[in-house]
Structure formats: structure tokens, C-alpha cells
Amino acid sequence: MRDFTPEQTAQLECYYELLLDWNSRINLTAITEHDAVWQRHFRDSVMPGEYLTLPEEIPSDGDVGTRLLDMGTGAGFPGIPLKICYPGLQVTLVDSLQKRIGFLEAVIHELGLTGITAIHGRAEELAAPGAPLRESFDLVTSRAVARLSTLSEYCVPFLKVGGQFIAYKSPDCTEELTDAKQAIFLLGGRLDRVETFELPAVGDEPPQGRALIFIKKQQSTAKTYPRRAGLPSKKPL
Numbered sequence: 001m002r003d004f005t006p007e008q009t010a011q012l013e014c015y016y017e018l019l020l021d022w023n024s025r026i027n028l029t030a031i032t033e034h035d036a037v038w039q040r041h042f043r044d045s046v047m048p049g050e051y052l053t054l055p056e057e058i059p060s061d062g063d064v065g066t067r068l069l070d071m072g073t074g075a076g077f078p079g080i081p082l083k084i085c086y087p088g089l090q091v092t093l094v095d096s097l098q099k100r101i102g103f104l105e106a107v108i109h110e111l112g113l114t115g116i117t118a119i120h121g122r123a124e125e126l127a128a129p130g131a132p133l134r135e136s137f138d139l140v141t142s143r144a145v146a147r148l149s150t151l152s153e154y155c156v157p158f159l160k161v162g163g164q165f166i167a168y169k170s171p172d173c174t175e176e177l178t179d180a181k182q183a184i185f186l187l188g189g190r191l192d193r194v195e196t197f198e199l200p201a202v203g204d205e206p207p208q209g210r211a212l213i214f215i216k217k218q219q220s221t222a223k224t225y226p227r228r229a230g231l232p233s234k235k236p237l
């Protein structure tokens with residue numbers, strides 16, 4: 001795992017302070033201890049950079065760059081640490097809770113981040129046929145939002161053909177993966193690879209395993225998906 005640069009460390013410290021401050025008023029995270037936030041939120045969030053080449057340089061004028069959408073971002077994980085470490089990413093944070101969008105906008109403003117925006121809405125509506133965000137991203141990430149079959153219906157429709165969906169899961173996700181195979185296929189995707197690793201021990205907590213599931217989009221998603229709000233979770237494909 002590579003180290004954070006001094007500039008990234010300063011931005012992440014500022015993000016940590018804002019997280020603690022806002023967490024006293026709105027529910028953002030159960031993890032608040034400094035080292036735990038660094039390992040379990042910040043370090044975990046940026047791990048895709050160990051497996052993919054992500055852009056560190058801000059694209060020059062006129063270049064759209066690599067577009068990443070973080071679905072169900074909550075307090076900004078993994079989207080904000082990814083933006084801090086890979087400033088060349090054009091990041092769209094999505095969450096269905098308005099209060100969390102207020103927090104994300106404050107972080108973006110306080111850290112002076114550019115090329116990142118926070119949008120309030122549900123995946124089922126923002127990725128619907130004809131919606132501007134549909135099939136327009138190179139990368140979609142999502143952590144701790146739903147089981148993979150449901151999550152794929154939220155996330156794959158946002159991807160361009162050729163793009164990749166990265167789901168953050170626990171290493172014992174074999175059954176979840178098997179259950180999701182049909183959904184991934186119906187949505188135009190294909191399981192590409194699964195990478196597993198351990199996040200270090202923090203305090204009394206033992207090391208924590210993590211699996212990153214990489215799903216590639218091979219075909220455009222049929223206009224029947226995503227189904228209307230609520231159905232992907234009630235009746236997974």
C-alpha cells in the first residue's frame with residue numbers, strides 16, 4: 001500500500017475534523033477514533049488504486065477525464081478519499097439522504113475540491129432510461145449499500161459500455177456473488193475479477209478482510225433496468 005502524500009494527509013485530516021464535527025449533529029459514521037477512521041474509511045476507500053491505474057493529474061481543459069460515480073456514498077466513502085488521492089477523477093457522489101448531501105457539500109467547499117459534485121437522489125431514478133447520468137461513467141463504486149444482486153441493478157446502468165463497477169464486500173462473499181451472477185448478466189455486465197486483502201489491526205480490533213469485486217460492462221443495459229424505486233431491493237433479479 002502506498003503512503004499518502006503530505007498534501008493528501010492534510011486534506012484527509014481536515015475531512016476527519018469535519019466528519020467528527022458533523023457527526024455530533026447528523027448520523028454519519030459509527031467509527032470515530034482517529035486511527036480507525038484512517039484505516040477503515042480512508043485507506044479502505046482508496047484501495048482500488050492498487051489494482052487499477054487511476055488518474056493523479058487534473059485533466060487539461062476540454063478533456064473530460066475519468067468519470068467516477070460513488071453510489072450510496074453516505075459520508076463520502078469511498079468517493080472523497082479517491083478524489084483526494086486521484087485528483088484526475090471527475091467524481092459524482094450520490095445519496096438518497098439530503099442531510100448527508102449537505103455534509104458532502106461542506107467537505108467539498110472546505111477542502112477546495114474541484115471536479116466533484118454531490119447529488120441527492122435514488123439510483124433507480126438517476127439511472128433510469130433517458131436520465132442524464134445513465135451510461136455516462138467509466139467507473140462506479142459502492143460500499144456497504146446493498147447485496148450484490150440489488151447493488152448491480154443500482155450501479156451497472158450508470159456505466160458506459162467498457163466501464164467497471166467496483167463493489168466493496170467482505171471476503172466471504174462467495175454466496176452473494178453466486179446469487180448475483182444472473183443479475184450481472186441481465187444488466188450487461190460480466191464478473192471480471194475479485195481482489196482480496198487485509199486492512200491492518202487498529203487498537204483492539206483485529207485486521208479486517210476486504211474483497212473488491214470488479215464487474216465489467218460489456219453491453220448496454222436494457223431499458224427495463226433499473227426497475228422502479230424499491231423493486232431492486234424487494235425483488236432482486
Ligand code: SAM
Binds near residue numbers: 072
Ligand atoms: N458508502 C458509505 C460507506 O461505506 O460508509 C455509506 C454506506 S451507508 C450504510 C448506505 C448509504 O446508501 C446511505 O447513506 C443511504 O442513504 C444510501 N442509499 C441506499 N439506497 C440507496 C439508493 N437506492 N439510492 C441512493 N442512495 C442509497
